[in-house]
Each structure stands twice: as C-alpha cells, then as structure tokens.
Amino acid sequence: MSQLKTISLSHLDNVPSSPGKFKSDKPLTYIHRLRFHSSVSKLTLWLALFLALLVFFFFLSPPSPSPPPRRSLGSWGGSRWEKRIRTSARVRSRSSSTVLVTGAAGFVGTHVSLALKRRGDGVIGLDNFNEYYDTKLKRARQEMLDQAGVFVVEGDINDRELLNKLFDVVPFTHVMHLAAQAGVRYAMQNPASYVHSNIAGFVNLLEVCKSANPQPAIVWASSSSVYGLNSKVPFSEKDRTDQPASLYAASKKAGEEIAHTYNHIYGLSITGLRFFTVYGPWGRPDMAYFFFTEDILKGKEITIYEGSDHISVARDFTYIDDIVKGCVSALDSAKKSTGSGGKKKGSAQFRIFNLGNTSPVPVTKLVNILEKLLKVKAKKKFLPLPRNGDVKFTHANISLAQRDLGYKPTTDLETGLKKFVKWYIRYYKGSKRSSW
Ligand SMILES: O=C(O)[C@H]1O[C@H](OP(=O)(O)OP(=O)(O)OC[C@H]2O[C@@H](n3ccc(=O)[nH]c3=O)[C@H](O)[C@@H]2O)[C@H](O)[C@@H](O)[C@@H]1O
Numbered sequence: 001m002s003q004l005k006t007i008s009l010s011h012l013d014n015v016p017s018s019p020g021k022f023k024s025d026k027p028l029t030y031i032h033r034l035r036f037h038s039s040v041s042k043l044t045l046w047l048a049l050f051l052a053l054l055v056f057f058f059f060l061s062p063p064s065p066s067p068p069p070r071r072s073l074g075s076w077g078g079s080r081w082e083k084r085i086r087t088s089a090r091v092r093s094r095s096s097s098t099v100l101v102t103g104a105a106g107f108v109g110t111h112v113s114l115a116l117k118r119r120g121d122g123v124i125g126l127d128n129f130n131e132y133y134d135t136k137l138k139r140a141r142q143e144m145l146d147q148a149g150v151f152v153v154e155g156d157i158n159d160r161e162l163l164n165k166l167f168d169v170v171p172f173t174h175v176m177h178l179a180a181q182a183g184v185r186y187a188m189q190n191p192a193s194y195v196h197s198n199i200a201g202f203v204n205l206l207e208v209c210k211s212a213n214p215q216p217a218i219v220w221a222s223s224s225s226v227y228g229l230n231s232k233v234p235f236s237e238k239d240r241t242d243q244p245a246s247l248y249a250a251s252k253k254a255g256e257e258i259a260h261t262y263n264h265i266y267g268l269s270i271t272g273l274r275f276f277t278v279y280g281p282w283g284r285p286d287m288a289y290f291f292f293t294e295d296i297l298k299g300k301e302i303t304i305y306e307g308s309d310h311i312s313v314a315r316d317f318t319y320i321d322d323i324v325k326g327c328v329s330a331l332d333s334a335k336k337s338t339g340s341g342g343k344k345k346g347s348a349q350f351r352i353f354n355l356g357n358t359s360p361v362p363v364t365k366l367v368n369i370l371e372k373l374l375k376v377k378a379k380k381k382f383l384p385l386p387r388n389g390d391v392k393f394t395h396a397n398i399s400l401a402q403r404d405l406g407y408k409p410t411t412d413l414e415t416g417l418k419k420f421v422k423w424y425i426r427y428y429k430g431s432k433r434s435s436w
Helices: 002-012 028-060 079-088 107-118 135-147 160-169 191-211 247-266 288-298 320-333 363-374 399-405 413-428
Strands: 098-102 122-127 151-154 174-177 217-223 270-275 301-306 350-355 379-384
Touching (some): 079 151, 079 160, 098 107, 107 174, 122 135, 135 151, 160 191, 174 320, 191 217, 217 247, 217 320, 247 350, 288 301, 288 413, 301 363, 320 399, 363 413
Parallel strands (some): 098 122, 122 151
16 A cells, blocks of 8 residues: 555656646656556555545444344245245135234234234234344244244345235235334434334335235234323323324334325225333333343342432333234224225225223332342332433323224233243243343
8 A cells, every 4th residue: 555655656746736737848758658657546546545445434434323233134935935924824714814914023923923823814924033132032932933833934024025025925914013113212222223114114014015916904013102292191092192202202103194194095904003011921121121120130220210209100011912902803803905906996994092001000110019029129220211212101091992992901010020020030040041
C-alpha cells in the first residue's frame, strides 16, 4: 500500500489537479507519458482505496443491529420435503381444517399447533428460529411437534418464494399467524427487527394469502400493548388505541390497520387477537415471570418496576391453555374469505378480540407466588418504571370474545404459575441448559 502511494505520488507531484487549466512549456510526448502514468496511478490509488473500504466494511465494521439475529435457514424444496408437508397437512376428517401456523416453534405457536393436530386438523408449522432467545428451547419445542406429527418448516415469513411454494403444495383453509418479533423493551435495542417481522413479514404473508386459491381465513396475534397509554379500564376493543408506548405496540397496531386494508381490498377474512401477557410451560425466557424464576433460583437480584407512589405495575396475566382455547375458537368461528385470484368478491369478516384473564395482578404479587412455589426468597430491587415502553397496567374486558368465541378463562395466576414452575424445573433440572 505505502509503496503504491509513493509511486503514484511521485508522478502526481508534477500534475495539476485541474489539467485543463494547466499551461506547460514541456514537450508534448512527455506530457502524454506523464498523463498516462498519472491516470494509471490514479486508477491504482482508487482501486487500493476501494479494496481498503471493502475490507473495512466486511471485517472491521461492528455487526448491524438489524434485521433480527437468526441462524442461516434450512434448505427447503424437493420431493422428500414436499412429502413431509403433505403428511403433516393430512386431516382426520372432511370437516377438519388445514392450517399454516407461523411462529410454530414459538411459545403460543407450539401450544396451538399441538391442540389443532390433536383434534385432527392438518398442521404445517413455519418458523425462522431466530436467536432473540434460546434456540435450544425452540428446537425442543420443534422436536415435541415433530413427535406429534407436525412438520415445522424452517423459513421466514418474508420469504415470498417459500410461502408460495407452501400454498402450491397445500390448499390451506386457515393461517394462524403467530410469528412476530415479540417483547416490549427489546424494541429500543433492535427496532428494525419489529419492522422486519411485524410489518414487512405480515404484509408479505397477506400478499401471498390474497393471491392464494382458495384464500385462507387468517387469525393472527395482536397484543394488549396496543392500548398503550389508554387509562380507561378494563380495556375494551372499542377504546382508543392510537397512543402506543413502544415500537412493539406501534408495530402491532400497524398490523391491525394493515389487516383491515387487506380485508377491505381483497376480501380476506381476518381475526386479530389481542393477547394479554401470556405465560405458562414452554414459555418465553424474555418474559418477567420466566427470568424471575431463573434469577430467584440462582440467588440473583430481580428488579421490580413501580409506578408513581410506589404502586407496583400490574398485568392481566393469561394462562396459555386459556389462550389456546381462544385461538381455536377464533379459527372455528372464522368465516371464509370471499376473494379469489387476488380479487374481492364480496365483503369479508373482520374481527378483533381481547384475550385476557380479566384480573390484573401486581408484579409484586407475581414475585410472592414464585417465592412460595420455589421456596426461595427473592432478592428484590424496586425501580421507578423506566421509559422503556412498558405501561403501568393492563386489564381486559373480554365480553366480546365471550359472546362470539365462547371464550372463558379458567386459570388464576397461582394455578398457572404452579404448572409453569413444575415444567421449568423438569426441563432445566439436571441439564446445563440456561434460558438465555
Ligand atoms: O400482553 C402483551 O401485550 C405483551 O405481554 C408481554 O409483555 P409484558 O406484559 O410487558 O410482559 P413482561 O415482559 O413479562 O413484563 C411483565 C411485567 O413485569 C414488569 N417487569 C419486567 C421486567 C423486569 O425486570 N421487571 C419488571 O417489573 C413489566 O413492567 C410488566 O409489568 C409480552 O412480552 C409481549 O410480547 C406481549 O405482547
């Protein structure tokens, strides 16, 4: 490099920066030779600079925070792969549904896939196995699904070709869309991952669904976080949802608006479910009840957020089995989409439901229950609720879901956490697994 620079600079020393304005008394041939050498040297210099920049960007620049961390995706296609898809999509009876479950290796996705398979539906899972949290846990869920006869395809909802292929192989009657970048607080660390999965990915999926023949009915996971700074309780579907407190909430709210557009233009039947802090066995290690359990057992300090006047934040914690029942009823009561060939043929169903537990519990109470179940005293630190996207409380009004879905949660927090802790101890005991 330095040699290159010396050579070129020695030539450039005699060359003006703007040749057109230069008047010289030197012979013409000398000038031509000089110009030739000069352009070769300049070219070499630019080439060297370009290479240096390439090296810098590929090897020295810090890793970009987006899109979401993920492993390279498994290959798909081929006759064996298609055969696995067809086997997994096989239904027990004519009245059964054929469902594509996105985010199938996720917490809610796994439970819903199992429930559908158990009752005889054809189920194909799709998951990108990204590294937002422990992929070993996702793989363990995948293994459980595999044993139950559910094939989980490894791929991203942004992959149009893959989605088209899946719809070519299987005429899905329903899509249970649960793939998402979850987590309220992580949105400040990696905002792009929310746009990638919750907005771009959702649009891509809807594009494929709208063109599919037949068009499937779609049920998808929105979130209680769309209520944002709304202070009217309990939260009803009619309440305002235009004050999101986090990018996560904003991305779910955007999803609801996008869903409406596809329903309106293409006749897709779409049902959005606003989940309220879902917890239970095989849960998500990024959620408070999960990492509190781990930290309490390890003797690590936990942080409990407080609102003004030291009032603990509260959540309408909802047990996974209740949520699964709500998802399945939403699927069963979904009317068919009306479009075909990408064209709307008539108005289609559009619904949004709260799926909560209707009894908010302060986080301090959640910790007390965990202490009792784990028989370990937690090391607690109290902090004012940081401006990280969290809201002070959530509380669901579920009368609409009760009326239209027959939804009726039956598990209180203590009972649900007991089941979670039992699972947690069995899953992590004796192994060197860590949830993060
Ligand atoms: O229902 C929802 O809409 C959302 O529920 C959860 O979000 P969140 O309710 O914030 O659940 P956690 O992250 O488990 O937090 C539960 C409570 O613990 C509190 N917390 C969290 C972390 C911590 O260190 N300390 C603490 O007190 C939070 O402020 C919150 O009140 C999920 O993470 C979201 O994906 C989901 O959409």
